[in-house]
Amino acid sequence: xxxxxxxxxxxxxxxxxxxxxxxxxxxxxxxxxxxxxxxxxxxxxxxxxxxxxxxxxxxxxxxxxxxxxxxxxxxxxxxxxxxxxxxxxxxxxxxxxxxxxxxxxxxxxxxxxxxxxxxxxxxxxxxxxxxxxxxxxxxxxxxxxxxxxxxxxxxxxxxxxxxxxxxxxxxxxxxxxxxxxxxxxxxxxxxxxxxxxxxxxxxxxxxxxxxxxxxxxxxxxxxxxxxxxxxxxxxxxxxxxxxxxxxxxxxxxxxxxxxxxxxxxxxxxxxxxxxxxxxxxxxxxxxxxxxxxxxxxxxxxxxxxxxxxxxxxxxxxxxxxxxxxxxxxxxxxxxxxxxxxxxxxxxxxxxxxxxxxxxxxxxxxxxxxxxxxxxxxxxxxxxxxxxxxxx
Numbered sequence: 338x339x340x341x342x343x344x345x346x347x348x349x350x351x352x353x354x355x356x357x358x359x360x361x362x363x364x365x366x367x368x369x370x371x372x373x374x375x376x377x378x379x380x381x382x383x384x385x386x387x388x389x390x391x392x393x394x395x396x397x398x399x400x401x402x403x404x405x406x407x408x409x410x411x412x413x414x415x416x417x418x419x420x421x422x423x424x425x426x427x428x429x430x431x432x433x434x435x436x437x438x439x440x441x442x443x444x445x446x447x448x449x450x451x452x453x454x455x456x457x458x459x460x461x462x463x464x465x466x467x468x469x470x471x472x473x474x475x476x477x478x479x480x481x482x483x484x485x486x487x488x489x490x491x492x493x494x495x496x497x498x499x500x501x502x503x504x505x506x507x508x509x510x511x512x513x514x515x516x517x518x519x520x521x522x523x524x525x526x527x528x529x530x531x532x533x534x535x536x537x538x539x540x541x542x543x544x545x546x547x548x549x550x551x552x553x554x555x556x557x558x559x560x561x562x563x564x565x566x567x568x569x570x571x572x573x574x575x576x577x578x579x580x581x582x583x584x585x586x587x588x589x590x591x592x593x594x595x596x597x598x599x600x601x602x603x604x605x606x607x608x609x610x611x612x613x614x615x616x617x618x619x620x621x622x623x624x625x626x627x628x629x630x631x632x633x634x635x636x637x638x639x640x641x642x643x644x645x646x647x648x649x650x651x652x653x654x655x656x657x658x659x660x661x662x663x664x665x666x667x668x669x670x671x672x673x674x675x676x677x678x679x680x681x682x683x684x685x686x687x688x689x690x691x692x693x694x695x696x697x698x699x700x701x702x703x704x705x706x707x708x709x710x711x712x713x714x715x716x717x718x719x720x721x722x723x724x725x726x727x728x
Contacts, residue, residue, distance in 0.1 A: 369457065370442055397476055397477050399418070409494045429521065431469060437458050452711050506683060515684075517655055536642075537641070539640075540639035547633070552596060559598070559630055564630050569586045569604065646679075695721055
């Protein structure tokens with residue numbers, strides 16, 4: 338990776354984002370008020386219309402591609418700075434879907450309170466989608482042509498597992514020499530970027546017991562609920578393995594009536610892990626579970642959804658570059674490792690250095706108080722633009 342841009346250039350970017358802040362906020366508001374919950378095809382396409390229209394005005398943009406995602410809407414791929422030959426490509430990754438259902442904006446409308454702007458999906462991550470487009474315009478305005486091409490990929494199903502978004506990202510990564518990926522997920526509260534993310538697994542445990550009358554002949558039954566209770570204790574004991582492994586049984590179902598020995602029960606299990614070694618360990622432990630009661634049948638389905646994003650030397654190098662750019666603008670950029678996963682996890686598993694959490698500071702992702710910090714818009718925009726100019 339090349340050295341960071343001059344302090345003067347970083348400050349020019351920051352000044353440019355100050356001047357364009359009202360435009361960024363305006364596009365952000367349009368995106369927030371165009372609701373696009375995961376699986377809402379019309380909302381997804383409407384948001385893509387707004388972003389594609391804004392991107393088309395940037396001189397550096399060479400191609401805009403809408404990729405249909407049946408049952409979800411459209412992914413958006415924007416290529417900028419043309420073919421940079423052997424210099425490779427920098428991927429910028431984000432998503433346009435939110436967890437907020439239609440009608441959320443009517444219940445919690447856009448509002449500005451001092452240095453905060455509130456709105457469903459603004460922090461995670463519609464403001465960051467607007468910021469990415471503004472970065473392309475800022476490079477145009479300052480006549481900056483990076484050594485590497487830029488591919489901005491905004492998927493429309495990240496919040497529900499990226500089942501069509503991930504194959505698209507993989508295809509994009511394989512089609513060009515990707516030097517690194519910059520992920521626009523929100524930072525840790527306070528502005529820290531993310532240099533490590535746990536991987537995730539989602540499993541379902543189904544238990545088939547034997548029904549019987551709970552009063553007349555309970556001995557003829559084999560309770561699926563009793564078995565499930567014992568399995569929950571076993572699963573939560575896996576948290577004692579240490580390291581980055583965590584296991585949570587978050588949802589359970591079972592039984593039919595209080596006077597019937599339960600013939601069936603089910604649990605939904607979330608697992609997290611920090612490394613590939615822990616991935617193998619926890620996957621084996623969950624999938625090979627045996628019943629306590631030999632009369633019942635225990636079946637575990639599901640698997641690993643996202644691999645871990647590990648803090649490799651290449652990730653640290655990318656972070657140090659970002660930290661130096663931030664220092665030149667007069668602020669300290671910290672790093673953190675977190676339990677949640679993102680699309681950056683997939684790219685990290687391909688050996689691509691990933692710096693995550695580059696979005697605008699704020700709080701309340703997925704919550705009613707979701708908001709961004711207005712003063713952070715210029716410096717996060719300048720940081721992202723500075724990274725692109727450096728790579």
